[in-house]
Amino acid sequence: MPLARVSYWNLPRVVRNRIEDAIGIVTSASSVGEGMNNSVASLLQTSGGRYFVKALPSDHRWAWTQAREAEIAQYLRPIAPALYARVVDLGWDVLVFEALAGRQADYTPRSADLRHVVDLLTRIGEFPCPDITLRRAEQRLQAYADASNLHYFAGDALLHTDLNNANVIIGRDGARIVDWGWATRGASWLDAAYWVIWLIAAGHSPESAERWAAKVPAWRTAPASGITAFSAANAHLWADVGGTDPDAWTRRLVNAAGSWHGFRSSFEP
Structure with a gap:
């Protein structure tokens, strides 16, 4: 079953602070899609550009896919987006990627x-x-x-x-x-x-x-x-x-x- 979608702004402030440490102050965030495998899937806008963030609760049965994706990202350029940060804190596992244009x-x-x-x-x-x-x-x-x-x-x-x-x-x-x-x-x-x-x-x-x-x-x-x-x-x-x-x-x-x-x-x- 699709996962219930959670807004980026509902992530704990501490988690969002750590994301902003990596990419800059987030000025807007919009959810993407209906939500199949992630609780959070949002496009973020900062003064430096656009990013895509996806997140799962750390205790979710699919949380291992976050670790897998973080580990393999470095081997996939240029066929996949760059990974800028992984944040695991306060019960959330978050990946921050380059937002692909297209x-x-x-x-x-x-x-x-x-x-x-x-x-x-x-x-x-x-x-x-x-x-x-x-x-x-x-x-x-x-x-x-x-x-x-x-x-x-x-x-x-x-x-x-x-x-x-x-x-x-x-x-x-x-x-x-x-x-x-x-x-x-x-x-x-x-x-x-x-x-x-x-x-x-x-x-x-x-x-x-x-x-x-x-x-x-x-x-x-x-x-x-x-x-x-x-x-x-x-x-x-x-x-x-x-x-x-x-x-x-x-x-x-x-x-x-x-x-x-x-x-x-x-x-x-």
Whole structure:
């Protein structure tokens, strides 16, 4: 379920003081989006520029994603925003980033943004996976995939794994990607495979979505049986997330993952 949104101004004064020590006096703050994985998500304006702040209560079950994102940020320039500060105090875990200029990517079938996303995924595939502790793809999927198929997902590539179009920002110089809290180590083709589900959710047929994924070089290394196993795992994963009465946002992903798995299964022996 989406997290309840908290205004930046509701953070403790001590926490806001520490943020201002890093970026200067905040003159305005506006919440961004509906709130999925963060309690605070705000654009801040200071005399020196604009910043993006995201925060979770320190005892939240996803607070570990804040630490992961803070640790990996230094390895991601120029495909991701710069991290200016992390503040952990008075029950809050806060990250302060560069605010990217641009708009969320459009994944619909005729969008000109799709080629920018192909370029972005290609660039991510060229980054070496940093020598830090990351979750492994086969471990993340083990509850949803047959044990005999987990080897398909293993590897040493750096993966983002959350290709929600809201995380891809289209700017003057192409696409950049935010929200690296679920960064993962695994098979190099998996980010393109995660993208397939979001493309179907945006209106592509499974065939069209796979054609776009095939433009990413890493996709071409994927065995067909591995792609099918991944589609099955994600159909199970999203069905589990959706439960018996998913909201409209989740139902769209449940249906997309199920549609892709049905397509892949249709030509398996």
